[in-house]
């Protein structure tokens with residue numbers, strides 16, 4: 591092999607330039623521009639069917655659910671809640687049922703909603719809905735995104751959509767585990783929503799979460 595080909599061919603295969611680098615760049619641009627990473631419905635179904643989220647019921651996870659529940663009871667005691675991406679209803683189990691008037695949990699997973707439905711009662715409801723398409727019929731005192739905001743490609747657009755379904759002085763409560771993607775999502779939200787309060791949580795095994803109460807501006 592002669593000339594530049596001798597140098598370039600083994601070390602920089604053309605596929606690196608044509609396939610890998612552009613994709614890396616796209617991924618990087620999406621990361622730093624605060625995009626989420628949606629997964630197909632089938633992925634969520636298998637996660638719930640395979641018991642992947644049973645770990646969320648462990649002691650180490652208690653704190654971030656409790657912070658969200660605490661924010662709701664402190665700020666909107668006796669009010670109504672929309673829990674977007676509620677999974678199998680774990681957050682509802684951490685709430686004091688006597689301290690809310692109405693709870694609606696929606697999730698894209700049939701498996702999760704079937705499980706959550708065992709907790710339904712005359713003021714607690716779980717519906718199988720895609721949060722991207724769901725149109726609430728009422729307004730809520732609090733709308734909660736507990737470890738689900740990063741499941742939408744455009745987290746800011748989702749929050750803006752749902753803020754229209756808040757009652758006057760209603761709040762958005764958002765929790766996200768700490769990682770680089772979520773850092774950029776928070777960064778993107780910072781200019782659009784006032785932060786009423788923020789709590790950082792660190793569990794014994796080193797996992798960290800940020801929970802914020804956001805006021806639509």
Ligand SMILES: C[S@@+](CC[C@H](N)C(=O)[O-])C[C@H]1O[C@@H](n2cnc3c(N)ncnc32)[C@H](O)[C@@H]1O
Pocket residue numbers: 629634646674675676677678679680681696697698699702719720721722735736737738741
């Ligand atoms: C990490 S789990 C968190 C579940 C629950 N919020 C909790 O913390 O216990 C993310 C949840 O978002 C749900 N989800 C993902 N995309 C969704 C969508 N487009 N509409 C509604 N729910 C969605 C998943 O099915 C899953 O239950």
